[in-house]
Amino acid sequence: MVLPDAVLGMAAEVLTALKAAGLSMVTAESCTGGLVAAALTYHAGSSAAIIGGFVTYSNAMKQICLGVPEAVLAQYGAVSEPVALAMVSGALQAASEADVAVAITGIAGPDGGNAKKPVGLVWFGVMRRGREPRAEHCVFSGDRTAVRAQAVTKALEMVRGVI
Incomplete structure (x- = not known):
């Protein structure tokens, strides 16, 4: 997927803000498959602030890499507030040098949705070390590419909010 110029521009702004604040960042991505990390590392000099990312598409990878409890996944499902919060906390725990x-x-999509959790539903978690994690969700419209691009934009906005 080619990221839109607007998304890459926002990523550049976030990267500049991270560097100016002396902060480093890690990503934990499922449905975006690493696109947030790709948008940030598209820019030269990103290694000054981006330490890496986890692409945890399966529940098993969420457990292994991020420490998301199996019981939380079983009770709430992968697309849920508790899982987004566990993922963001687990990412900071696994990447101890990240802020x-x-x-x-x-x-x-295009498949995988139901009445309770429709296609386009995305949960986000954001956390700055030493602070409480915060979660939000959106229901985006459009095809798979549009949902993923909108999710990257929302994630970058949330990061900008904790810098």
């Missing part, structure tokens, strides 16, 4: 983390878990 900020963002997590994304959702249903990009």
Whole structure:
């Protein structure tokens, strides 16, 4: 997927803000498959603030890499507030040198949705070390590419809010 110029521009702004604040960041992504990390690392000099990312598409990877409890996944499902919060906390725990983390878990489509969790539902978690994690959700419209691009934009906005 080619990221829109607007998304890359926002990523550049977030990267500049992270560097100016002396902060480093890690990502934990499911339905975006690493696109937030890709948008940030598209820019030269990103290694000054981006330490890496986790693409945890499956529940098993969420457990192994991020420490998301199996019981939380079983009770709430992967696309939920508790999982987004566990993912963002787990990312900061796994990447001890990071100051900020963002997590994304959702249903990009075209399949996988239902009445309770429709295609386009995406949960986000954001956390700055030493602060409480925060979660939000959106229901985006459009095809798989549009949902993923909107999710990247929302994730970057949330990161900007904790810098």
